[in-house]
Every structure is written in C-alpha cells, then in structure tokens.
Amino acid sequence: MLPLWLAGKVFRAQARGPSKRIDLLSSTVSGTPPAHPEGEIKRRDFLFLAAGALTVVGAATAAWPFIDQMNPDKQTIALGVPIDVDVSGIEAGQQIIVAWRDRPVFILHRTPENLKTLKEPQVVNDLRDPDSKQMQQPPYAANWHRSINPDYLVVVGICTHLGCIPHLTKAGAAELGASWQGGYFCPCHGSKYDLSARVFEGVPAPLNLPVPPYHFVDPKTVRIGANPKGSNWSFNAIEQI
Amino acid sequence: MAVETNNKLVKWIEYRLPVFSFYRHFLVEYPAPKNLSYWWNFGSLAGFMLVVQIVTGIVLAMHYSPSATLAFSSVQGIMRDVNYGWLLRYIHATGASMFFMVVYIHLFRGLYYGSYKRPREILWFMGVIILLLMMATAFFGYTLPWGQMSFWGATVITSLFSAIPVVGHAITSWLWGGYAIGAPTLNRFYALHYLLPFVIVAAVALHLWALHQHGSNNPLGIDVKGPQDTLPFHPYYTVKDLFGITIFLIFFCYWIFFDPGALLNPDNSIMANALNTPPHIEPEWYFLPFYAILRSVPNKLIGVMLLGLSVCVLFLLPWLDTSPVRSGKFRPIFKQFFWIFVIDCVILGYIGHLPPIGPAKFYGRIAAIYYFLFFFVILPFVGWFERPKPMPESISQAVLDKKAKRAGTEKA
Amino acid sequence: MERVMRKFLVAAVVLLTLGVVRPVPAAAAAFVQKSPPDLSWSFDGPFGTYNQAALQRGFQVYKEVCASCHSMDYLHYGDLSALGYSKAEIKAIASGYTVTAGPNKEGKMYKRPARPSDAFVAPFPNEEAAAATFNGVAPPDLSLMAAARDGGPNYIYAILTGFNQKPPKGMFVPTGRYYNPYFPGGRIAMPPPLTANRVHYADGTKATLDQEARDVATFLMWASHPHLDQRHQLGVKVMIFLFILAIVFFFAKRRAWKDVEH
Numbered sequence: 001m002l003p004l005w006l007a008g009k010v011f012r013a014q015a016r017g018p019s020k021r022i023d024l025l026s027s028t029v030s031g032t033p034p035a036h037p038e039g040e041i042k043r044r045d046f047l048f049l050a051a052g053a054l055t056v057v058g059a060a061t062a063a064w065p066f067i068d069q070m071n072p073d074k075q076t077i078a079l080g081v082p083i084d085v086d087v088s089g090i091e092a093g094q095q096i097i098v099a100w101r102d103r104p105v106f107i108l109h110r111t112p113e114n115l116k117t118l119k120e121p122q123v124v125n126d127l128r129d130p131d132s133k134q135m136q137q138p139p140y141a142a143n144w145h146r147s148i149n150p151d152y153l154v155v156v157g158i159c160t161h162l163g164c165i166p167h168l169t170k171a172g173a174a175e176l177g178a179s180w181q182g183g184y185f186c187p188c189h190g191s192k193y194d195l196s197a198r199v200f201e202g203v204p205a206p207l208n209l210p211v212p213p214y215h216f217v218d219p220k221t222v223r224i225g226a227n228p229k230g231s232n233w234s235f236n237a238i239e240q241i
Numbered sequence: 242m243a244v245e246t247n248n249k250l251v252k253w254i255e256y257r258l259p260v261f262s263f264y265r266h267f268l269v270e271y272p273a274p275k276n277l278s279y280w281w282n283f284g285s286l287a288g289f290m291l292v293v294q295i296v297t298g299i300v301l302a303m304h305y306s307p308s309a310t311l312a313f314s315s316v317q318g319i320m321r322d323v324n325y326g327w328l329l330r331y332i333h334a335t336g337a338s339m340f341f342m343v344v345y346i347h348l349f350r351g352l353y354y355g356s357y358k359r360p361r362e363i364l365w366f367m368g369v370i371i372l373l374l375m376m377a378t379a380f381f382g383y384t385l386p387w388g389q390m391s392f393w394g395a396t397v398i399t400s401l402f403s404a405i406p407v408v409g410h411a412i413t414s415w416l417w418g419g420y421a422i423g424a425p426t427l428n429r430f431y432a433l434h435y436l437l438p439f440v441i442v443a444a445v446a447l448h449l450w451a452l453h454q455h456g457s458n459n460p461l462g463i464d465v466k467g468p469q470d471t472l473p474f475h476p477y478y479t480v481k482d483l484f485g486i487t488i489f490l491i492f493f494c495y496w497i498f499f500d501p502g503a504l505l506n507p508d509n510s511i512m513a514n515a516l517n518t519p520p521h522i523e524p525e526w527y528f529l530p531f532y533a534i535l536r537s538v539p540n541k542l543i544g545v546m547l548l549g550l551s552v553c554v555l556f557l558l559p560w561l562d563t564s565p566v567r568s569g570k571f572r573p574i575f576k577q578f579f580w581i582f583v584i585d586c587v588i589l590g591y592i593g594h595l596p597p598i599g600p601a602k603f604y605g606r607i608a609a610i611y612y613f614l615f616f617f618v619i620l621p622f623v624g625w626f627e628r629p630k631p632m633p634e635s636i637s638q639a640v641l642d643k644k645a646k647r648a649g650t651e652k653a
Numbered sequence: 654m655e656r657v658m659r660k661f662l663v664a665a666v667v668l669l670t671l672g673v674v675r676p677v678p679a680a681a682a683a684f685v686q687k688s689p690p691d692l693s694w695s696f697d698g699p700f701g702t703y704n705q706a707a708l709q710r711g712f713q714v715y716k717e718v719c720a721s722c723h724s725m726d727y728l729h730y731g732d733l734s735a736l737g738y739s740k741a742e743i744k745a746i747a748s749g750y751t752v753t754a755g756p757n758k759e760g761k762m763y764k765r766p767a768r769p770s771d772a773f774v775a776p777f778p779n780e781e782a783a784a785a786t787f788n789g790v791a792p793p794d795l796s797l798m799a800a801a802r803d804g805g806p807n808y809i810y811a812i813l814t815g816f817n818q819k820p821p822k823g824m825f826v827p828t829g830r831y832y833n834p835y836f837p838g839g840r841i842a843m844p845p846p847l848t849a850n851r852v853h854y855a856d857g858t859k860a861t862l863d864q865e866a867r868d869v870a871t872f873l874m875w876a877s878h879p880h881l882d883q884r885h886q887l888g889v890k891v892m893i894f895l896f897i898l899a900i901v902f903f904f905a906k907r908r909a910w911k912d913v914e915h
Contacts, residue, residue, distance in 0.1 A: 275913060275914075314727065320880075321727065321732070321879055321880075323808070327880045327883075327884065328887070331884075356894070366671075439782070472913060476909045477909055477910060480906045480909045481909075483902055484899070484903060484905070487895060487898050487902050490895050492893045494888065494891050494895060497888070498884055498887065498888025498889075499698075499888055500698045502805070505800075506804055507800060507801050507802055508801070508879070510800040511801050520837065542768050570838035610689070639915075640914045
C-alpha cells in the first residue's frame with residue numbers, strides 16, 4: 001500500500017514536468033483522457049493526499065503490535081524479581097556466581113589484601129574510571145570499593161565489551177604478567193578489570209562492570225535486585241550492561 | 242518501456258536492474274478493462290490476506306513451541322503474556338477464514354464470468370493449485386494449537402489416506418511418524434505449515450504472470466479491442482482496490498475484536514487427548530462442503546476419491562464447459578444452474594455441519610449428486626444447446642449503450 | 654426453456670430448504686439437553702468491560718469453593734492485578750499457597766510460599782491423582798472453561814444453578830452422579846457446588862446462589878479472555894479509524910473515476 005502510494009506520487013510528480021500533471025495518464029493506454037478544470041485537480045489532490053496520509057498513519061500504527069511482541073512478555077517480567085543469596089558460605093578470596101534475570105552475578109568475598117590493591121597507585125593509575133564517575137553502579141556503591149560492604153563485591157559478570165563472562169584471575173597469574181594484582185580477565189578479547197570490577201586502560205571494554213541494585217537483608221543474606229531502604233535507583237539508568 | 246526521469250539514482254538502478262519500469266509496467270500503466278465490477282476486487286484482497294497471514298504467522302512462530310507437551314501452553318502464553326499476542330493470534334486464526342472466504346468469492350466470480358476459458362486456462366490452473374496449497378496449509382496450521390479439534394481433525398484427514406488399497410496403512414504411519422497422530426506429526430506439520438505459504442507466494446507469482454499475459458477477464462467476457470476499452474491500473478484500480486481493502490478490513494476487524502470466538506471451535510480450548518474423541522467433530526467451515534461430500538458416500542475408498550475429485554474437477558473446467566461465451570450475463574440457462582450450484586455448495590456446507598443422521602444424510606446425497614452433475618453433465622450439455630443473448634461489440638460500445646439507455650430513461 | 658428452468662430452481666430450493674430445516678429427530682433417549690439462558694453481562698457487546706467488583710467476588714468463590722477440586726493451570730497470581738488487587742495484596746494471596754521448587758544445592762526439592770510469578774497452585778499434583786480421588790473422573794481445569802464450552806459464561810451459570818431438578822421419567826441417575834439438564838447427557842459427576850451463603854462476600858454483597866454463579870462465571874470468563882477489555886477498547890478505535898478511511902477512499906475513488914465512462 002505504502003510504496004504504491006509513494007511511487008504514484010513520484011511518477012506523477014515526474015510526469016508533471018513542464019506540461020500538465022495528468023500527462024502520464026493520458027499519454028498511456030487510457031482511451032478517455034480525463035479533462036479536469038483546475039479546481040477539480042486540487043480537490044482530487046487533497047482527497048488522494050488525505051487517503052494516502054491516513055493509510056500511512058494506519059499502517060504505521062498497525063506495525064506497533066508486530067514490533068512490541070518481541071519485547072519481554074508479561075511472565076518474563078514477572079520472573080525478574082529480586083533474589084536472596086546466602087553469602088555466609090563464601091570463603092575469603094572466593095566468589096560464587098548466581099543467576100539474576102538470566103545474567104551471571106559475581107559475589108566476591110574480598111580479603112583485606114584484595115582491598116588494599118584497590119588503592120594502590122600502580123593499579124589506580126591504569127584504570128579508565130577509577131572513581132566510578134560513569135553511571136555503572138547505584139549511588140550507594142559509587143565509592144572506592146564499589147560496594148555496600150567492602151568485604152563483598154556484587155557485580156553483573158558480563159564484560160562491557162561484547163558480553164562474555166570475565167574470569168576471576170588471581171594475582172601473579174602467569175599469562176597476565178608479574179604486575180597483575182588480581183582481578184577479572186575476559187578470555188574473549190582480553191579485557192581486564194581490577195578486584196572492584198573497574199576496567200583497565202588499553203583493553204577493548206569501555207566501562208566498569210555494572211553493579212546491580214542490592215542490599216543486605218541481614219549480615220548473611222544479600223538481596224539482589226532491590227535497593228536499600230531510601231533509594232529508588234533504577235537499574236535501567238546504567239550506561240551499559 | 243523506459244522510465245523517463247532525471248533522478249540519477251533511479252537511472253543508475255534502472256540501467257542495471259529495471260525494477261522501476263517493471264513496477265510501472267505492472268502496477269501503474271498495466272491496462273485493465275474499464276468495466277471491471279467490485280467482484281474483481283477479490284483477487285487483490287486474496288493477495289492482501291496472503292501477506293497478512295504470512296506476517297502474523299512469522300511473528301506467532303517466534304513464540305510458539307511445536308512440541309506436543311508445550312504447544313498448547315505456548316499458545317496460552319501468546320494469548321495471555323506476549324505483548325499484543327492475543328491480537329496477532331486472532332488476526333491469524335480468523336484471517337484463515339477470511340482468506341478462504343475471499344478466495345471462494347474470487348473462484349465463484351471466475352466461474353460465473355468464464356474466466357477459465359481460452360486463453361486463461363493456465364491462469365485458472367494456477368488458481369486451483371493455490372487453492373489446494375491453501376487447503377493443505379490451513380489443515381497443517383489447524384493442528385498446531387494442539388487442541389482436541391486439532392488432534393481429531395488431523396486424525397480424520399490423515400486417515401483418508403488409509404483408504405488407498407495396499408499401501409494405505411504404510412502411508413498413514415509414514416505421515417504420522419508413529420502409531421497415531423502424535424509429537425512427531427506435530428513437528429512435521431509445523432515445518433510444512435511454515436514452508437507452504439512461500440510455495441503459495443511462488444504460485445501467486447505464476448498466477449499473476451499468466452494474468453498479465455492476456456489481461457483480466459471482465460463482466461462482459463469479451464476481449465479488449467483497443468485502448469478505448471481499458472484504463473491504466475494506477476490510479477483507477479489502485480484506489481478502487483484500496484477502497485475495497487478498507488471495507489473488507491471493517492468486516493475482518495469485527496471478528497478480530499468483537500467476536501473472535503465465533504470462528505473458533507470451543508473444543509480446541511481443550512488440550513489434545515489421544516484417548517477421548519469429542520462428541521461432535523467437524524472441520525472448519527471452509528472444508529464443510531467437501532466434508533459433506535465425503536460423508537454422503539457409504540464406501541470409504543469411493544468417498545475419498547469423490548472428495549479429491551470435488552476439488553480437482555476444477556482443473557477440467559475449461560473443457561467441461563463447452564460454451565464459447567465467457568460471461569454468464571449472456572448465458573440465460575447457465576446462469577440459473579450457476580446459482581443453484583452456489584446454493585448447493587452452501588447446503589453442502591450446512592449438511593457438513595450437521596450430525597450425519599436422518600434427513601441430513603439424504604439431502605446431503607442429493608446435494609453431492611448435483612455438485613458433480615453440474616460439472617460433468619450440466620456444463621457440457623448446456624453449452625451445446627443454450628442460445629446466448631446478443632453481446633455488445635466491444636466494452637466501450639457497451640458503456641455507450643448503457644449511457645444511452647440511462648439517458649433514455651431519464652428523459653422518459 | 655427459461656420458464657421451465659425458473660420453476661425447477663424454485664422447486665429445488667424449496668425442497669432442499671424444507672428438508673434441511675426440518676429438525677433432526679432426537680435419539681431414543683427421553684433426555685434433551687437444555688440450552689443455557691441468554692443472560693446479560695457487563696462484558697457483552699463492543700463496549701463491554703469487566704466489572705472489577707464482580708471479578709473479585711468471582712475470584713473469592715473460585716478460591717473458597719471451586720479451587721478445592723479444580724486447577725487453573727494457565728493463570729499466575731500476578732494476573733490478578735487485572736482484578737484491581739494491589740501488588741501487596743497479590744503477594745499476600747500468593748503466599749497463602751505452597752509450591753515445590755528446586756532443586757537446591759544439595760539436589761533436593763523444597764517447599765516455599767508461592768510468589769506472584771507462580772502459576773495457580775493446583776489442588777492435586779497431577780491429573781491421575783485427581784481422577785483417583787473422584788471415581789476416575791478428574792475435575793477439568795478451569796483456565797479456559799468459558800472458551801471451551803458452547804455458551805461460555807451462560808453455560809457455566811446454567812450448570813451451577815441447574816441442580817436439584819427432577820430427572821425425566823425413566824432416567825436412571827446412579828450414585829455419584831447428579832442430574833443437571835444443561836450438562837451433555839444430563840448426568841454430571843460434580844455435586845452441586847454452590848448454595849446461598851456458600852461464601853461471605855468481602856464487599857458485603859448478598860451471597861445468593863444466583864449472585865455466586867454470576868460472579869464466578871464472570872471470573873471464569875475473565876480467566877479465558879483476560880484481554881477482553883483491551884480488545885474491545887482497541888477495536889472501537891480501529892473501527893472508527895477504518896470508517897473514516899473508508900469514507901475518504903470512497904470519495905477518492907469517485908473522484909478518480911469521475912470522468913471515466915464505465
């Protein structure tokens with residue numbers, strides 16, 4: 001419908017040229033060349049324009065259900081609710097990976113040595129965004145340790161480059177050289193993050209790993225997906241997963 | 242036919258792939274008889290419905306699971322959870338009925354105006370092939386929701402093949418991929434339901450190609466004599482077709498939005514159960530006349546053969562109709578048998594819907610006999626002894642006569 | 654010739670119509686299934702919508718009466734927001750049920766209270782268990798009851814109010830079956846589920862049998878067609894648009910053809 005109308009417009013505009021606009025019709029196979037007085041043509045133009053415009057509006061509106069059907073459906077959204085995770089069993093220096101909204105979330109129990117690396121100039125100077133200025137975490141995690149309780153790092157474990165899962169890699173890992181203080185290394189394209197998931201310079205990933213909304217229900221339990229009382233931060237506000 | 246334009250991009254493309262002149266030739270300048278009535282709208286409506294069914298079908302396939310355990314609940318997911326899923330499914334489900342309605346009117350129009358006669362025989366064949374493909378597609382599609390009527394409809398129709406002597410049983414178990422309709426059957430029907438519409442698109446392309454070879458038939462059934470008999474397709478028939486589509490959409494949308502249940506069988510809201518046949522099973526309305534023919538024969542093999550013949554007889558139509566005159570307008574006797582035939586098809590449809598007992602069975606037989614009588618006896622014989630009414634010399638002459646007549650009555 | 658034809662045509666049509674319209678004689682049984690009354694509902698017609706108060710009452714009837722035997726597999730507690738319940742109310746309703754989840758880290762299934770994203774908890778773990786409890790006949794799932802029966806909500810109302818009538822002479826109703834003239838065959842396995850004051854409505858409505866049956870039929874209609882309100886509203890808009898479009902195209906067509914003899 002739509003291309004037909006547009007093409008009709010184009011051809012008629014072309015046929016208009018120096019001579020009269022009805023040339024195209026009369027010069028073809030029509031045996032009865034319609035002779036329109038000027039006013040008639042205007043009326044016809046208006047009617048055709050109105051019909052064309054309404055058709056375009058109708059077709060565009062009708063397209064919306066066909067587009068919207070691909071968005072997450074009601075049940076998918078209903079399942080994206082907060083989850084509770086017991087963190088008491090994670091030993092210092094270890095992490096667990098849990099699924100929240102079909103995505104891996106790292107919960108890393110950091111040792112005091114781990115935390116010390118976060119402030120080392122040797123590390124900090126190499127980071128793209130050491131002060132967490134980019135919106136990749138809720139305001140309550142925009143601090144030097146990117147967390148609520150420094151002992152536990154909670155981040156969505158998806159590399160901000162192209163979506164692979166970075167590995168927790170201990171300090172001194174052979175492939176990353178002697179200066180490596182420990183952090184996350186993405187095997188797909190070599191992006192590196194420190195132990196608070198801040199991205200290093202010189203790797204393809206542009207941003208720190210995102211911190212989801214979360215809070216501690218009690219010292220042993222993290223609720224991922226819900227802000228602490230008093231905050232209404234939306235996870236949709238982050239720069240990028 | 243070159244396109245005259247100063248647009249460089251258009252020229253560049255046109256020189257390499259002449260899409261613009263193709264398009265102009267077929268949709269803008271294409272000369273159509275000037276006397277086409279609104280019955281000629283149903284061809285473009287059928288094309289419109291094909292597009293609607295393909296687009297909604299692809300979208301539904303994004304949410305549907307063709308597995309016997311998940312099919313029914315995935316349809317419920319579409320109806321309840323997917324954004325606008327209910328709308329898309331209702332368009333597709335009632336759209337099947339609309340598509341058949343439009344195509345049947347298109348077919349009866351061709352029958353009345355002799356559109357199958359020389360030189361349009363292959364055009365007609367392509368149409369019958371499209372009809373057969375549509376029937377197969379609709380049948381496969383009806384199985385997919387995996388409701389009770391899906392299951393038992395598929396059982397009955399596939400069992401038709403068991404009537405074939407010797408190899409019948411081997412064919413049915415080959416179709417089913419099991420001892421009965423089941424999970425493998427659903428998977429293959431889904432694959433075929435997705436494939437066949439694109440085969441229909443190819444058949445439609447051939448149908449249109451054949452159409453453009455000799456142009457549309459017209460209500461007078463006489464050949465176009467020259468440019469005075471035709472109009473360029475655009476804007477005359479584009480605007481008329483679009484007007485027709487709008488009116489049709491009002492009708493279509495009534496069912497979608499206000500009474501979708503009227504075209505769906507309640508039994509299909511119950512999940513398929515291989516151990517329990519619903520008390521009254523019947524196909525969708527568009528298969529009912531053929532179903533009535535099947536049921537009116539008390540012999541399995543002959544019943545199945547007549548069912549097949551009832552559609553395939555349309556292939557023979559150009560030779561069964563012996564009259565040299567195309568349009569029923571000038572055929573006083575054919576005209577009456579034609580309308581009896583239309584009523585006969587409606588009656589067959591109604592009888593296909595009734596339980597196969599009592600007088601319905603008797604009248605079903607009479608209606609089935611007339612159905613075949615019309616093709617094999619009435620059409621050949623009427624053509625021989627009927628004396629056609631005088632015909633106008635040309636389309637434009639008929640128009641002038643009509644005008645003169647109108648002027649005459651106005652004076653009086 | 655033509656006159657003969659016309660006579661033949663008229664005779665044929667009359668004959669065929671007479672034959673087809675004549676009612677099919679009923680089978681030997683004295684029982685004839687009654688068709689349900691044609692009641693008027695708030696959701697009838699192109700402008701019809703659900704009445705939320707009736708839906709909530711209907712849900713209460715389902716929850717307190719029907720749910721002890723009938724499942725509603727395709728509904729989730731979260732869907733109840735359409736009935737006008739708040740998120741907190743839905744959470745409270747859901748947490749009244751227990752679902753089996755898991756497996757947990759030890760590989761064991763465990764029980765937890767239901768959440769809004771859970772499907773309605775069924776009264777029996779599977780159909781076989783339900784059938785075993787009720788002499789081999791499992792109570793049907795109610796998610797699609799209003800779509801799966803001819804007459805929809807009218808049929809549901811008729812069944813629920815159609816008990817306690819005298820079976821026709823000579824009809825044998827075995828124990829465990831109940832006579833109901835609206836049910837195919839007339840002998841239903843479900844004992845009369847509703848009586849006056851079977852529930853105490855939270856909104857103070859008088860719980861007559863008629864009221865309860867209407868409310869639960871409304872609720873089941875909603876369960877089968879949860880998007881009916883949206884469908885009607887969109888449909889009216891689409892119709893208005895199409896009528897305007899048709900009028901414009903009608904005049905555009907007339908204008909285009911104005912000077913053509915056809």
